[in-house]
Amino acid sequence: MTATGLARALRSGETSVTEVVDAALRRTHELNPTLNAFTLIDDEGARAAAREADELFAAGVDLGPLHGIPVAVKDLIDIAGLPTSCGSATSFGATATEDAEVVRRLRAAGAVIIGKTTLHEFAYGATGDRSAHGASRNPSDPRRMSGGSSGGSAVAVAAGMVSLALGTDTAGSVRVPAALCGVVGLKPAYDAIPSAGVYSLAPTLDHVGLFAATTEDALAGYQALADRSVEPVSVDGLTVGWIPPESIAVTDPRVVGLTRQLVLRAGFGVDVIDGFPKWERNESLFEIFSTLQGREAFRVHEDHLETDAGLIDPEVLARLRTGREITDRDYASADAARHEFQVVVDELLSAYDVLALPAVPIVAPLVGERSVRVDGADLEVRAALLSLTSPWNLTGSPALSVPAGRLGGLPVGVQLVTAPGQEGLLFAAARQLETS
Structure with missing residues (x-):
């Protein structure tokens, strides 16, 4: 179900969009009762879009890499004619009258939308198990969390229901479930993908992002959705700054070992950074x-x-x-600290092409679990899940989680961060990790 694999099969005549979409719908209906990835499966709309995509191919019209590819959309993004629940039983979000801009761009690229995915209510949670639609569940072990808030989108890709899925990321809501479910999760630079028609949580921190099975698929999705293009770059001479996660938050030593080994195995020039140099504030x-x-x-x-x-x-x-x-004064102080931290990160990214660290310091907890013990410390689950991802929402930096292996059968992700405008380096480094 990789987007690039399906694209080749469609263009070779090996299959049709209708056959691909029928298969995606069958798998979605089969697995959704267990995994709860979708709040709504749009069989009729998906089949109509598939027929139209096949007709375009037959007429010699090729809309690009996403033409005929099954995708899913987080249920706080408007799709005309469908309800937007935001994972809530409140009146928030009625039937949408217009497509969100990202949905319009998906359609323009020929993608076929299968349905809308489960999210933590209002996108305000990292665990993915507080929603009017119930918890989305980890395909590696349905007793465990998918992560959130975009958990349903991660599950849909990890379980092979769709090839790509849209999510949003305010503190890690794409990268956290991507890491816990074992897929690629991209948080682009702030405002790189338009947010019109996407319900907000925290406007200065929100990013529209996406999930994919591979970095190549994520790049294809990003190119179709973003306001900026990515030029191919070489990884020769690429420099990586490894940020020991323990300098930010308590991290399972096994996660540290697995992710760092992958980065070292990729053959980059790697330096270990002592936390965040020149960051002197007392607040975390x-x-x-x-x-x-x-x-x-x-x-x-x-x-x-x-x-x-x-x-x-x-x-x-x-x-x-x-x-x-939270008072105006509290907010102003935090905002000033955000800008100070941005300067620190800018300096790091002038010295290194890419920064690397784990995406999440733990493996997926059990659904409903709110405390875990790691390396002798009791951690609050939400804070732990977001501790290594949220700094990059402060800076608006492009960040991507790539599968790094498994611990006890549960996925672990490594996170790559670069400067806005350097997305080519981000995708090149991620591809190198995938092949290491």
Whole structure:
């Protein structure tokens, strides 16, 4: 079900879009009762789009690498004629009258939308198990979390239901489930993919991203959706700065070992960076991030707290209410810290082409689990899941999670980060890791 593999089969005449989409729908209906990846499966719409894609091919019209490829869309992104639930039982999100810009671009590229995927309510959670539609579940072990908030999209790709899926990433909501489910997850640079028609959580931190089985597929999806192109680059002489994750948050030593070995095996020039040089604030990066996100999420959902509180999941509701206590002064201080951190990261990315570290410091916890013990420490699950991804939402840097192997049968991801405009380096480094 890789997009590039299907594209070759379609162009060789080995199969048709209708056959590909029928297979995707069959697999989705078979697996969704167990994995809960989808909130809505649009059989009729998908089959109609498949017929149209086949007719275009027959007429000699080729719309590009995504022509005829089955995709899924996170259920906070508008698709005309379908409801947008945002994972919530509240009145938030009615039937959409227009496609979001990213959906319009998918259609223009010839992609076939299979349906809408499960998310943590309002996209406000990293675990993927608080939704009006229930928990999305990890294909490697359905007892375990998919991660969130874009968990359903990660599951749909990992389980082979679709080849590509859209998600959003405010703190790690693409990279976390990508790492836990064993697929590629891309958070582009801030605003690289348009967000019109995508319901917001924290506007200065939100990114529209995507999931794919391979880096090549992710690049094809990015090229179709982004406002900037990626030029191919060589990895010869590429320099990597390895950030020991322990300098940011407690990390399972097995995760550190597995991800670092992969980076070293790829043949890059690798230097170990001592945390974030010149970063001297006492607050942790996660505290700064949480202040910004908490205040912005409260502002976005303030009306729902007044009218729909009884319909919101208690855990999500408590987090939204916490944002009420964040003052203008608190927010301004966190915003100043964000800009200071941006300077630190800019300096690092002027010295190294790519930064590398694990995407997530732990393997997938059990659904509903809220505390895990790692290396002698008891960790709050949400904070642990987001600890290594959220810094790059502060800076808006392009970041990508690539599968790095498995521990006890559960996937682990390595995260690559580069500067905006250097996406070619990001994809080139990721491809090198995939073949190492």
